[in-house]
Amino acid sequence: MTRNIPFVNEEVEKRDFKYYIFDWDDNILHMPTKIHMEHKRFDGVWEPVELSTSTFALVRADVEHYRPPTEGGWEAAFRDFADPKRDDEPNRFIEDTMDALAEVSSGVKPSPSYNTFKKTLVEGRLFAIVTARGHAPSTIERAVRLFIENALSPLERQIMMSNLRGYRRWLDKVEDFGTDEEELDYYLGMCRYSAVTYGGFKERMANDPIYKEKLAVATTASRPELAKEFAIRDFVEHVFHMLRRKGGLTRSVAIGFSDDDKGNVKSVSNYIRAELSKRFDGIKFVVYDTSDRSLAKGRKVCVSGQMNLPGF
Numbered sequence: 001m002t003r004n005i006p007f008v009n010e011e012v013e014k015r016d017f018k019y020y021i022f023d024w025d026d027n028i029l030h031m032p033t034k035i036h037m038e039h040k041r042f043d044g045v046w047e048p049v050e051l052s053t054s055t056f057a058l059v060r061a062d063v064e065h066y067r068p069p070t071e072g073g074w075e076a077a078f079r080d081f082a083d084p085k086r087d088d089e090p091n092r093f094i095e096d097t098m099d100a101l102a103e104v105s106s107g108v109k110p111s112p113s114y115n116t117f118k119k120t121l122v123e124g125r126l127f128a129i130v131t132a133r134g135h136a137p138s139t140i141e142r143a144v145r146l147f148i149e150n151a152l153s154p155l156e157r158q159i160m161m162s163n164l165r166g167y168r169r170w171l172d173k174v175e176d177f178g179t180d181e182e183e184l185d186y187y188l189g190m191c192r193y194s195a196v197t198y199g200g201f202k203e204r205m206a207n208d209p210i211y212k213e214k215l216a217v218a219t220t221a222s223r224p225e226l227a228k229e230f231a232i233r234d235f236v237e238h239v240f241h242m243l244r245r246k247g248g249l250t251r252s253v254a255i256g257f258s259d260d261d262k263g264n265v266k267s268v269s270n271y272i273r274a275e276l277s278k279r280f281d282g283i284k285f286v287v288y289d290t291s292d293r294s295l296a297k298g299r300k301v302c303v304s305g306q307m308n309l310p311g312f
Contacts, residue, residue: 006161006162006165006177006180007158007161007162007165008162008165008166008169008177009159009162009163009165009166010166010169010170011166012124012163012166012167012170013166013170015123016251016252016253016254017239017243017251017252017253017254018125018253018254018255018256019125019126019127019128019235019239019253019254019255019256020116020117020120020125020126020127020128020255020256020257020258021127021128021129021130021232021235021255021256021257021258022113022116022117022127022128022129022130022257022258023113023129023130023131023258023259023260023261023264023290024129024131024133024140024143025053025131025132025133025260026052026053026054026057026111026260026290027111027112027113027258027259027260027290028111028113028114028117028129028147029097029100029101029104029110029111029114029147030100030103030108030110030111031053031096031097031100032052032096032099032100033053033080033081033092033093033096034050034051034052034080035050035051035052035053035056035077035078035080035081036048036049036050036068036069036076036077036078036079036080037049037050037051037056037066037067037068037069037077038066038067038068038069038070039065039066040064040065040066040067046067046070048069051066054260054291057260057261057262057263057291060221060263061221061263078133078134078197080092081093081132081133081134081135081197082133082134082135082197082198083134083135083136083139091139093133093135093139093140093143094139094142094143094146097143097146097147098146098150101146101147101150101151102150104151105150109293111260111290112258112260112288112290112293113258113288113290114151116258117147118151118152118156121144121147121148121152121160122152122156122159122160122163123160123163124160124163124164124166124167124187126190126191126239126242127191127192128191128192128193128194128231128232128234128235129144129191129192129193129194130192130194130196130228130231130232130235131194131195131196132195132196132197132224132227132228133195133196133197133198134195134197134198134199135195135198136195136198136200137192137193137194137195137198137200138193139195140193140195141188141191141193144188144191144193145188148160148184161180161183161184164183164184164186164187165177165183168183168186171246172246190242192231192234192235192238194231194234194235196224196227196228196230196231197224197227201227201231202227205227205230208230211226211230214226222267224264225263225264225267225268226267228259228264228267228268229267229268229271232257232268232271232276233275233276235255236255236276236280236283239253239255240280240283249282252284253282253283253284254283254284254285254286255283255284255285255286256285256286256287256288257272257285257286257287257288258287258288258290259288259289259290260289260290260291261291262289262291265287265288265289265291268287269287272285272287
């Protein structure tokens with residue numbers, strides 16, 4: 001019996017190293033998940049309201065007119081942004097991801113980084129998802145798999161697999177490849193999924209010597225931005241150490257970050273300038289603000305280094 005030998009794209013050896021960090025909501029997908037808040041009416045009465053993530057990003061600092069529910073606080077406000085407490089309960093994040101993908105399939109304009117995320121996957125480049133949600137990494141990876149199944153065409157998935165095997169042959173010296181499922185598992189296992197309000201993430205951040213001190217003096221409003229900094233640093237370190245092990249630091253390395261929250265964009269831009277660009281002076285950083293839906297790919301707001309990232 002003749003063995004079916006999978007196609008391996010040897011051309012990936014000629015590529016520069018470009019990696020990406022994505023916020024999920026309103027950046028990759030316009031998710032229908034709502035935040036449960038209370039709003040102060042003109043007559044002073046507080047009433048329950050449901051806010052989209054994009055609206056919440058605009059009003060979250062307006063503590064005079066918006067507050068979390070008096071019963072349950074912030075946990076109640078974001079109850080749909082965490083995994084269910086029981087395995088037999090439906091997962092709202094997975095359901096909303098499917099609904100958001102169906103919207104795009106029906107012709108609705110995709111989020112600013114939707115096509116860039118597609119390109120990242122097809123090219124087999126490493127990425128990180130950094131979101132203010134409270135899901136386990138396995139839940140976010142499951143959503144990425146749904147994206148691959150529903151947003152990529154059969155041809156795009158075939159190209160993705162040939163690129164993944166190309167990287168495995170080049171960087172890992174692999175000749176005997178596993179099945180497509182096994183190679184995809186390996187690839188997605190090399191990526192990072194950080195939901196910054198997830199218990200495991202918060203514990204890891206609280207035990208970090210540097211961020212333990214930062215958290216001690218941080219305001220409640222600044223903690224989500226601080227958590228994203230920690231997640232970004234984690235991915236950059238992961239990429240740096242991976243390339244050093246595989247001998248890839250002799251090539252140009254670039255990392256792009258995109259987010260639809262202006263506060264996060266400003267915080268991350270300042271963090272890159274003040275710390276990351278100095279610690280990793282051989283890496284080019286690009287930050288994109290995708291808060292303006294009229295701009296197809298967002299607005300470049302910060303560059304460290306000279307490389308431009310096509311597709312961002």
